[in-house]
Amino acid sequence: MIFLEHKIGGGFVSFNNIIGNSKVKNILTKSINNKTILHSYMFIGEQGIGKKLIANQFAKMILCENFDINECNACKSCIEFDSGNNPDFINIEPDGKVIKIEQIREFQTKVVEKPINSKKKVYIINDADLMTKEAQNCLLKTLEEPPEYIVIILIVSNENKVLTTIKSRCMKIHFDKIDDEQIKNFLKDKCDVHEVSNNIMKMCDGSIGKCLQIKDKIEDYNKIENIIYNFNNSITKIINESEILYKNKENINEYLEYINVILYNLAISNTNNIRFINSIKVVENVKHRLASNSNYDMCIDYLLFNIWEEINEKNSRG
Numbered sequence: 001m002i003f004l005e006h007k008i009g010g011g012f013v014s015f016n017n018i019i020g021n022s023k024v025k026n027i028l029t030k031s032i033n034n035k036t037i038l039h040s041y042m043f044i045g046e047q048g049i050g051k052k053l054i055a056n057q058f059a060k061m062i063l064c065e066n067f068d069i070n071e072c073n074a075c076k077s078c079i080e081f082d083s084g085n086n087p088d089f090i091n092i093e094p095d096g097k098v099i100k101i102e103q104i105r106e107f108q109t110k111v112v113e114k115p116i117n118s119k120k121k122v123y124i125i126n127d128a129d130l131m132t133k134e135a136q137n138c139l140l141k142t143l144e145e146p147p148e149y150i151v152i153i154l155i156v157s158n159e160n161k162v163l164t165t166i167k168s169r170c171m172k173i174h175f176d177k178i179d180d181e182q183i184k185n186f187l188k189d190k191c192d193v194h195e196v197s198n199n200i201m202k203m204c205d206g207s208i209g210k211c212l213q214i215k216d217k218i219e220d221y222n223k224i225e226n227i228i229y230n231f232n233n234s235i236t237k238i239i240n241e242s243e244i245l246y247k248n249k250e251n252i253n254e255y256l257e258y259i260n261v262i263l264y265n266l267a268i269s270n271t272n273n274i275r276f277i278n279s280i281k282v283v284e285n286v287k288h289r290l291a292s293n294s295n296y297d298m299c300i301d302y303l304l305f306n307i308w309e310e311i312n313e314k315n316s317r318g
């Protein structure tokens with residue numbers, strides 16, 4: 001999600017410019033209007049659907065000296081926020097794969113310091129589900145007795161990894177996937193991408209984050225789709241036309257995932273679907289081979305040859 005802000009541009013990002021999740025935006029706007037900001041929120045939903053973007057914007061509104069849901073951008077707090085130097089706004093990110101207890105302890109020493117410019121101080125804990133158990137227990141102390149000026153927003157994609165005691169202290173806000181039409185419009189308006197196949201939309205799965213990851217590789221995605229759709233050709237021809245797979249070791253996991261999406265779509269739209277389901281098994285097998293460092297080119301050979309056999313039903317079956 002981090003890249004999303006950069007892609008949209010350095011300018012002001014109001015709720016109006018963030019697509020999807022209008023229910024969430026309404027709840028948060030109301031709480032600003034009614035001055036009913038709570039101490040702790042948990043933003044829950046899949047990766048890439050705007051949780052962090054909305055949290056940032058919410059933080060900016062809370063800190064704005066004019067407490068403005070519209071585009072203030074003029075007060076000291078807003079200006080400092082946009083330049084990334086607002087002392088009352090702190091972002092906590094995982095240190096490696098987890099958020100450690102030391103990070104939460106450090107946060108707690110800062111929490112007790114009063115805000116500098118604004119009436120409030122906002123902390124966003126990004127990927128809060130990556131907090132260790134110790135870190136979560138430590139955070140609990142602050143959630144139980146928060147200083148009156150503090151607002152903490154926990155961003156979470158896997159709710160199950162968060163202790164119930166933490167969840168019960170937060171206002172839980174669930175984010176929805178973004179619908180395909182909105183994603184298509186976003187790609188058209190912001191990224192100048194006009195043609196997107198249904199398979200690519202399935203791959204995005206309602207996530208703007210994923211769709212931004214994919215958008216510069218649309219051509220590759222289309223080539224891969226072509227390979228799969230032309231599996232009735234001779235195996236030599238297929239191998240010759242699969243350079244995209246042989247030459248993309250660094251993206252192969254993403255591309256294998258995409259092949260699975262295509263095969264899955266073929267399986268649900270064909271009556272004779274066992275060959276596509278078996279092909280998905282081949283892809284999974286190749287993922288394992290790659291993970292255990294098998295020879296890369298041989299893995300791709302295996303992939304193409306075995307899918308070819310499955311799709312053309314060249315295997316003898318009982």
Ligand SMILES: [Zn+2]
Pocket residue numbers: 063064065066067068072073074075076077078079
């Ligand atoms: Zn302002």
